[in-house]
Amino acid sequence: DGGITQSPKYLFRKEGQNVTLSCEQNLNHDAMYWYRQDPGQGLRLIYYSQIVNDFQKGDIAEGYSVSREKKESFPLTVTSAQKNPTAFYLCASRKSMGQGSWNSNQPQHFGDGTRLSIL
């Protein structure tokens, strides 16, 4: 079945360590997104990518990095510079019409998340 796969489901980070969260989609979607979800807050956008080899910062990009080398994959690295990384991380993708495609109102579809905690 087509969908978005996030792994691992649970991840623990030691102080000073970088960790990478995986997001793979087989929906043939061009656009992909990373969100952070904290209790009592709405989803906040970390990074997004509308096309391979291109990505933009969202509202809370500090302490995070991404790459988009393949259409299907959009990994997120939580670096040691992110001082409060404990959260539920969600990856999403969306069918788009290419660059500048925010005029399209296709919905975003989400994976089942990775819960990151500090050891």
Add this chain to the structure above:
Amino acid sequence: EDQVTQSPEALRLQEGESSSLNCSYTVSGLRGLFWYRQDPGKGPEFLFTLYSAGEEKEKERLKATLTKKESFLHITAPKPEDSATYLCAVHYTGFQKLVFGTGTRLLVSP
């Protein structure tokens, strides 16, 4: 600043007791409003997209409506399996992102 406010924060219903959830947004050029359902430990599941005031969408016991300042998610004769957090998100003209509300936690008791 464009904002999305959902109310109530939590809602407890008896099975069969119909009610509505609210999503209000600041008026700043709406391009689309999205409703999602999220179960604990899972990602949001897409339910509806609404584009213009007066539009309505239905799916099983759920019906979403849109006015110029708010959207309602009506739940008719809910069942325990409807228990979840319902999220609203708005796409504003000129903004390359969705603005999410904090959600309404719905609990339906048998």
